[in-house]
Amino acid sequence: MGNEQDALNLVNEQVEYKWVGTRPIRPDGADKVTGRATFGADIDLPGMLTGVVIRSPHAHARIISIDTSAAAALPGVLGIVTGADLPELPNEIAAGGEAPINFRSVSENAIARRKALYDGHAVAAVAATSVEIAHEAAALIKVNYEVLPHVINVLDAMAEDAPVLHDDLITKGLEPAPTKASNIAGKVEFAMGDIEKGFAESDVIIERSYTTEAVHQGYIEPHAVVASVAADGMVNIWCSSQGQFMVREFCAKLLGMDIGRIRVTPAEIGGGFGGKTTVYLEPLAVVLAQKSGRPVRMVMTRGEVMRATGPTSGTHVHVKLGAKRDGTFVAGEMVLKYQAGAYPGSPAFLGGMTGFSCYELPNAKAVCWDVVSNRPKCAAYRAPGAPMASFGVESAIDELAQTLGMDPLELRLKNAAKEGTATIYGPKFLKIGYLETLLAAKAHPHWSAPLGPNQGRGIASGFWFNVGGPSSASVHVNEDGSVSVVTGNPDIGGSRASMAIMAAEVLGMDLSKVKPLIGDTGQIAYSFLTGGSRVTFATGMAVCDAAKDVVRQLRTRAAKMWKVTPEDVEWRDGSAFCTKVEEGKERAPLTLAAIAHGAARTGGPISGNVSINAAGAGPGFGTHICDVEVDPETGATRVIRYTAIQDVGRAIHPSYVEGQLQGGAVQGIGWALNEEYVYDANGRLQNTGFLDYRMPVASDLPMIDTVLVEVPNPGHPYGVRGVGEVPIVPPLAAVANAVSHAVGLRLTSLPISPPKLLAAIDGAKAAG
């Protein structure tokens, strides 16, 4: 085993890698720059029908009846689905993939029963031979609604007299349990130490409320699916999602089918950011395909995406932070109220778990409220729940620094969490690199660069746990010594490249001979979805393990060819070397190709297949610096310089790691400055397109500088930490702090849109 240990002793910071840390061209790149890559809406089957969804125009309405007869009679209409076509599921939290899920909510969100709970809630769908006929049929479906009073905002929804969405929703986590239904789905608390005592010992206390608006993940590719049902009932689904196994499981649950009767093929996915971790169209397409006997394609319009999918919660977060005069944090308290949308399940608890986690804070408490209202059910969005809590905490820290006359970076350094720091949710951190990100920020020229008039600089940090979980990988050695790496995770941002790099590194072979592939649900064993910053970590670990198994097999095969024992074979640089010295026997190294070529004689094809439940995901920390310039006469804010620094463990393909930091930062900038859901008095979403849902465009931004700090995660063969979630956590406060310094006013409500900022500036002037 000594050789193998040497060759594969990868958790060694000194090791020079051949491929890890390089920037090769991604294996799927050519298809994506030539327009050949097949995304969800690009799939075309013979005889395919078009399905469209009929959606509620009301924010809250009882569905009295749905008359589909006129639509059904229209020539070319081959299938109609309403809520009555899907089984009623028990109202319970069931194990689902990894996280527990209430599949009844998922089902009702996909198609309404009894009540429509938000503008855009699906109530029926129709499949027809052309898109024109489908739309005409949709217009003929008569839904008789009894419009009910609605409630949009989180504080309004919590009010005693608010219209109640679910008459069986009893708040969880309250003792004694309430007897009356409300919109408050649940309360969760986290605490450590004694905050009363902590605040009593504090010299300075900052206390404020902060608000954020609901924002959408904003992927450019709308949801799309094709479903086909064979005469024997076998279901085939092609769709873009963050997990083909998730789609299979959710459809099976929602349709009351066996998982084994559904096969899901992942299309290329045009962005997800958490928003494609559930199903919307898929079960409807399956039912329409069952009813019509024809393949059915359904593609959302942008308006449907905005009205009925995503977003993440709008929030109200109250923060109280106490410190000693020297800046030592003593106590922190957060009360978090998060919109869940129409069904329970906001990430409020994750806000409570993450908000304070960058810091050593002996006394802390977080009370997290999950609240339903007449909005689309929230979906995961990049570090779910964390950015909003962090916005409050990091703003409060900035204000504390001002109050104490301290540099906000030094204040953070003084209180930074490190190995052994206890978290509010319990465990102590193992090896983390937060401090290193702060030191990198301090050393970065950006931090000390001069500012001009009307400019301000903000700094903020962020934390995300990162997760592991179940993943599978197969590494197949082809006859010529090339290698196929098959995994079960859709490639949302370049992960094929990382899988290939890790496999090539373990095998010591030429990267160009490694072909990464993504299997459908029948071709690879279960893998949890692409999300939670887990793929390069967990699936990467499965790939490493599978490749290590292939190395073991290759040594065994070489040993057979040389008639020695596997212990006599060393695997190095993609070849087997015999370490056994025998008089008169010259044993030239055997290449991978040579062993592969003779594989039939040594025992058959060589293939490593590994399934794991990866633990050891290293937490991620980031620190961002943002400069803005404000036009004090219009309230316009421009980000003029931005630097994102993050402990990434080890960057397998640094370009795509940088890309995660840059993309996350810009999503956060959008969240901070312009993105928001705007509802009218009737609870109808007003900005259902990219025109008025204002995501950042290229001309809004400077280059986004990145610094990759590498504090290797001991839980991964190459030291990988998840990187995708963390970068959206700091920007909200980094931007708000920068604006606050530019205008000399504390901004506590996002987005800091020009009307809001101008009103604040003018208000302060008027107040003198």
Added chain:
Amino acid sequence: MATVILQTEFARRYTGGQTRLTVAATDYSALIETLEARFPGFEESLQGGMAVAIDGEIYQSPLLEKIGAESEVHFLPPIGGG
């Protein structure tokens, strides 16, 4: 003896308010058996899919994870992501 540390709210409901428990167990499932024997209903409280942290390492679907004599064990909600 490993130390199990519970959130106050959780302890109020399942352990009569005890937030720090010492348990002799060498793996996760033995730990749960012991706690269940001491506090009937404890195991059921984890059915929602609680994750466990053993010495700072988080396990989302634990069963036989090793627990040392000096280990610290925490229960926490399952964490997903985007």
Added chain:
Amino acid sequence: MAKHHVTTTVNREPVELLCDPSATLLDVLRDELGLIGSKEGCGSGDCGACSVLMDGRLVCACLVLAAEATGHEITTIEGIADGNKLHTLQQQFLEDAALQCGICTPGFIVAAKALLDRNPDPTETEVRFWLAGNLCRCTGYDKIVRAVMNAAAKMREEAVHG
């Protein structure tokens, strides 16, 4: 429904087809001609994922009626490479990792080509404003802007050295 007869040129090839008079150029490219590289991200001209060239001018295919294509030359992402030889922009997008999910990439490349055809030496600001009609949610635009600038430099170099 009376179909409209369209005679046009797509990626240098003559094309004749019948379409619904209200069909967009994007509908026809994708559904009739199988040119799926032009993507629909919004259907309202706000995302640029369906960017194509019409007589060399950059347009959103979702905002052009197919009927309007008669007599015009259309270039889509599928017509940017020379056979299997990638255009410098395409190669540079790969080398600079200027794509993550890749859904917006065809639109960006077509838009960037239109820019470089007019202005071989754009400033960063010019690149950013020219590309403001192309949304990308993954990259934060940094690597896209760099790829366009780098491709421009290479193309200038190629122009000098033939």
Added chain:
Amino acid sequence: MNAVEYAKPQSIDDAIRCLTNAPVGARVLAGGTDLLVQLRAGVVRPPLIVDLKGIAELRRIESTADGFRIGAAVAGAELSEHAEFSSQWPGITEAFNLIGSTQIQGRATLGGNLCNGSPAADSVPALIAAGVRCIVVGPSGSREMAVEDVVTAPGKTVLTTGEFISQFLIPARAAHSGDAYLRFIPRTEMDIAVASAGVCLTLNAAGVCTAARVSLGAVAPRALLVAACADALIGSTLDDAAMAKLAAAASAACAPINDKRGTIEFRTKVAGVLARRAVTIAAQRARGN
């Protein structure tokens, strides 16, 4: 479902005939950047779409003794590539250039931007400030009118069945005159104006403003020509007092709404700021001319 027909007449007379004989609801297509969005959203379902881009007069930019004649179906990108026009009327050019992305620029037309009837149309305040007139053609002949008289309310114009705008008549720029257009949007591109101001003014040798037209967009049901703004400028050297008076007059003229794009207070204040800034730019240009 109603069938949609597409027609592309090659002359003004053919187009008028086409539109006059069309069933109710026929729509003119110029750049299509508004019409196609409405079609796609199902807001309109016209029985006939009449594409005006086949008519030569509507596609031409002509330099005349009196200034310029610009076809109503000339796209923004085409206008900004016309060096002579854009150097004489940078304000109009910039305004037209601000309509949407590069992609939209390749399609959107002056005629469409005006006749869509949006109070926030970018080119309209610039055209009004420059004193631009347009030729309306239709079954009962052609008539000429000032741009400010075309739109009556959001989405509504004075045009009657069979009528469309064929050309815009842009005067030759007077000596020592300059124009400018500014708008406010939350981002740097791609948004609809939240407030806007178009200015055209003339200075004499002493730097005194002898003529001015100020138009505001997105602050009322249609673009406004604000005489009080001009009054604030004329006779002044554009000193601080005049500028303050201008900004106050601009704000006073506003009758905006609260919507997803801005508040009444914001639009009212920013209209004044933009008017002031646009005057500064126009004055610089006037001094250079």
